[in-house]
Amino acid sequence: MIRWLRVVLPPWWAVILAGFLYTLFQSALLGLEWYFDLPLFGLMDTEKEVPALVMGQFAFGYAVYRVWAFHPALRPGYFQWLCGTPWSSVKPLPLGPLHLVWQDVILLALWAGLSWPRAGLQSLNVFQVFLFTYLSLLGLPHFVTGQKSWAYAVAFGVGVMALVARNPWLCFGAASVTYVAAFLGLRASLASFPWEGTPLFSRFQRRMQQELKSKESAGQNPGPNQGTLGWPFDHLGPPHLDLTGFDRRDRLLAGLLLGWWFYVFYSLARSADSDWYGAHVCYSIFLVLGIAFRVAIYCNGYLPPLSLLGRLGHGRPIIPGYDQVFIAPLLALAVGAAVPLVPWATGLDPLIAVPSAVVLTTWILLLMGPSLQTWRLTGYHRITPGVMTTTQMR
Amino acid sequence: MIELVNITQHYGVRPVLRGINLRVKPGELVVIVGPNGMGKTTLLGVMAGVLQPQHGVVTIDGHQRRQSVAAELAIRKKAVYLPDQAWLPTQRTAREFLLGVGQLYDIDMDRLMEHVNRLLSLFELSEQGDWVISSYSSGQKKKLALASALLTEAPVLLLDEPFSGGLDPSGLLALKRVLKRRVAEQGATVVLTSPVPELVEEIADRIVILRNGTIAAFDTLEGLRRLTECPGSLAEILERLMFPETTKKLQEYFKELPT
Structure with missing residues (x-):
């Protein structure tokens, strides 16, 4: 036994x-x-x-x-x-x-x-x-090994499971259907082993190896192209920025999935007779973190070409070539703050309004230009080592 | 070829560079000299694409910096910039770091591994090649950073004060020889900054002298001698160009006093 x-x-x-x-x-x-x-x-x-x-x-x-x-x-x-x-x-x-x-x-x-x-x-x-x-x-692993459709199906199914969690039979039913999707995805994933030609997996594997290496004594597990190369190569070398693993379709679907999970979350909060306070706090955290993440990704190491004093001194308070990077975060903030207020003004169910706001803000943050590559290569900025480099390379 | 047209650069209100026009020919080693705070690093940073000038354009081999994604990508494959203080990945070994850099520039693996070994040997780092970089001294880190720039085999090298930062005499000798050979035999274009006139005299094809954010002179050593009517060393030429009033006053001062 x-x-x-x-x-x-x-x-x-x-x-x-x-x-x-x-x-x-x-x-x-x-x-x-x-x-x-x-x-x-x-x-x-x-x-x-x-x-x-x-x-x-x-x-x-x-x-x-x-x-x-x-x-x-x-x-x-x-x-x-x-x-x-x-x-x-x-x-x-x-x-x-x-x-x-x-x-x-x-x-x-x-x-x-x-x-x-x-x-x-x-x-x-x-x-x-x-x-x-x-x-x-x-x-x-479904996602990184190229079985994205199955991964999305599983992510959706997990949301259904959470939505009906209070009814064990319904929950097991949803789990069974989700498991079928996961199982089919697993078969497809293993069939494409060793996942060559899947850029997302290569990057994921490099990241995993880097994590593994940091746990081992340094220098015992050499691998050439893993992780950062420091300053200036990370910022000024030929870019090894590979975003092909997370394309426009993925960004659209990621927004929809996040909206779906927020719908589930708000539904659970309603069924628990909550006054929405906790749910609204979570939504606010999501919004702030999402915007902060986009700003950090774009601006860390890519500073304005002129200081604030320089802008004022030269009569250029706005530098379009640089300040374009703030349009998407500001729009996301405006939409993210305004849409949840619609129910208050119109009586619309928050269960619809908040997930819609999540979808819209995610799409704005993930899809609105300039693209990261265009920004980094042609933006009107001053390139510096950035916070991560200076803290990790000392 | 590197071409700068009408470059003006500010960080704040005061301009650091003003109306700079410069043309560096292919296969030329140009050194930017000048006192501290005159804009040497800023000028190199503008060439390297680290800084976006408020006015003017930078062109490298026909591609304008930051004009388009394709143009910038083409430049980045050809031009390597090494700042005075590079930030090295301290938890990796020197060999891992160099192999990573070589792969970034798409260098054939067999050639890359051999080149890494030769560079480590040249800079007397063979023994330390498999040590983590955090265990290196500042001079060894400088050598490693220089090795990484040389490893890329890029035809354009932009080096900010490569001879400073604790480089020992053997490192100085190695770097001078390698740069001269790269220029003479491989047609590389090298632009570097240095505050040490003696070193500049030895290696430079042409010298850029910066004063108050403008180019005071840009010529060969002989040309600078003719320009300043000073047959002496570069240090003396710099004195005349940078501090003409002080030189004049010193001459006055050293005249025999009436007895």
């Missing part, structure tokens, strides 16, 4: 640690009840919710493990080794299956069973959390 389970079982230390933590938690709970001689948590829903929450966290960790440890696209060492073997997608993956297998069901059922005495039906959350995390994470 253990040998059969070991195909997907996390490392022993992780299993023992999880068992230890759960025992510790349950012992503390029982100890408190015994000491006070009353079912301390019986007065509250927490008796059910807390164990379910703990098991949910384990399920989350297990889902991360199931995708990260088994997907060759997410492990540079595994990927490189696999490239040197005669493996093809018709054979099983050497380190274990990436798709869901009966062992997963057994393990999750075991965890759900452990919390059943206290949490009852809420124990089934373990399955929900696992499926939500597993499917969400699986979308990423």
Whole structure:
């Protein structure tokens, strides 16, 4: 049985640690009840919710493990080794299956069973959390390995799962359909191994190798063209800026997906009888971060040609060649601030207005010119090492 | 060829460069000299595309800087700029860094690896080639930065004070020889700045003398001698061009006092 389970079982230390933590938690709970001689948590829903929450966290960790440890696209060492073997997608993956297998069901059922005495039906959350995390994470390698359509389908499906999360049967139904999309995407993705000609994967792999290298002792894992080359090559060399992996269609779809997720989020907030306050705070954070991100990408290392004093002194408060870079962020700010106010003026449902604002602002930020390449190569700016370079290269 | 037409550059209110016109021929080594704060680095920065001048245009091999994406890309493949202080990726080894730079400029891998070895040897970094850059001294970092610029095999080199920054005598010698050979045998165009007249005399085909943001003179050493009627060294020529009043006053001062 253990040998059969070991195909997907996390490392022993992780299993023992999880068992230890759960025992510790349950012992503390029982100890408190015994000491006070009353079912301390019986007065509250927490008796059910807390164990379910703990098991949910384990399920989350297990889902991360199931995708990260088994997907060759997410492990540079595994990927490189696999490239040197005669493996093809018709054979099983050497380190274990990436798709869901009966062992997963057994393990999750075991965890759900452990919390059943206290949490009852809420124990089934373990399955929900696992499926939500597993499917969400699986979308990423689908995207970078060129199976974008399946990745979008999975991302949409995950939103549906969240939308109907309070109804377990509907949620499992949505999860099943989403899993079919994820599974088909996985098959297509593995069939195109080793993902040559997928620029997004090459960049992703380089980034992963860089992360891996930073964890190892420096200099032991040489790889020539990984990461930054410092100043001036990053800014003034022939550009290695490759945006072909995230084209116009992707930007349009990314806006729609973000709008969809905000719709789900606002729907959940409404069903929880919330006064929208938390949801509006999240929307504001999204808007501010989105705008800040675009400004940082465009302006870090690309400063105005004249100081403020120089602008005023020369009677040129506006420098069109440089200030064009602020048009999109300002427009996004105006749209992002104005559209959510429409319901207040017209009575339109915020559930429609806010996601629409998200879609519009995302499109403005991702699609409106100048393009990054045009800006960096022909903009009217002064090029400097930039914050990231100066902090990383010291 | 590098051509600057009517370049004016401000950072704030005060102009750093004013109406600069300059033409550097292919296969020429030009050195920009002048006292501190006269605009040497700014002039090189304008050529390198780091700065966008308020007036005027820069053209390199027929392509105007920042005019279009295609023109700028063409220039970037041909021209390499090395600032006085480069920011090197300190967590990578010198060899990794150099290989990365070579790949950026699409140099054939076999040729690149051999060139990296030769450059590391030339600058006495062979032993340290696989050490992380953070362990390097400032002089070694300078050598590595110079090696990276030379590695690109770009026909136009724009180097800001390449002989400063803790370069030892062997590094100075190596760089001088390599630059002269690049110009003489490979037809490279090199523009560099230097505050050291003795070095400039040794290597420059022509010399740009900057004074208060304008070109005071641009000629060969012999031409500058004729212009200033000074048969002496470049340092003396610079004295005459930069501080004519001080030179005159010094001559007056050193006259025999009446007894």
